[in-house]
Amino acid sequence: MTDALLIIDMQTGLYDGPEKPYERERVLATINQLIQRARHSDTPIFVARHTGPAGSPIEAGSAPWQLWHGLHVDESRDLLFNKTRPSCFLGTDLQRQLSAAQVSQLVIVGMKTQFCIDTTCRVAMELGFQVVLPEDGHTCMDTVALKAEAIIEHHNATLAGPVVKRVKAMDVWN
Template sequence: MANALLIIDMQIGLYDGPEKPFERERVLATINQLIQRARAVNAPIFVARHTGPAGSPIEAGSPLWQLWPGLAVDAARDHLFNKTRPSCFFGTDLAQQLAAAQVDELVIVGMKTQFCIDTTCRVAVELGFSVILPEDGHTCMDTPALSAAAIIEHHNATLAGAFVKRVKAMDVWSSCDQASN
């Protein structure tokens, strides 16, 4: 199986907005570790930016739309693309790019768990991709109804089995760590 890493919405306006994501520093470190591992096995990296309409805080090119500077993405080698919906596939050419790269399995990480992570996992499966969801590689903010921790655990449990293979991030491309030791 060919693998690719899909990073969703790790942008300044979401990562460092007025409401901070749950365990954001740990999740960022986890995603950066997965970027390193993807590079070690030459897995392509796709990076989605949520793009709002003109005049919105996250309109294309605005400061809050930019990727978080601590994210170890390389715009020259990674595949950056914009989306306007929770699904990374709707209105984008992501499916075509994945097909061209002969990718059939996606590792999905980023933000926000109950919106773009959940939707993209479900749509990816509908499109015929296998999905690996690192249970510790996505985050969101607290809501009035649920804590972020509860949202994350609920989605990890709900998506596991029918939609994704739920794993710990340390188990994704884990042979990379053994090879470098």
């Protein structure tokens, strides 16, 4: 089984916007540890950037659209791609690239839990990929209805079993 690490939407405008993600420093450190372990095991790394339309706060090339500077992504070796929907697959060539790399299992981390993490996990499973979700490797912001911590725990519990294999990040590639 060939793995890939998929990092979703760790961008300046989301990570350092007016509403800060829950436990953002810990999640960033967790993702950077996974990047380091992926590199050590020659696991390919795919990095999605959410891209808004021209004139939006996260239009391509804008400061908020950039990857968070503390994320240890190497643009010369990691595959960066843009997406415009919650799914990392819709309107991108991610599926083709994963197939070309013979990837069968995705480790999915990043932001936002209830949108892009949830949607990408479900679509990946529907496309036949095994999905590993580090329960401590994704985050979001509080909403009017729920605190981020509750959103994260709900999605970890809901996705576990039928959609993803729920693990702790420290157990991935160790």
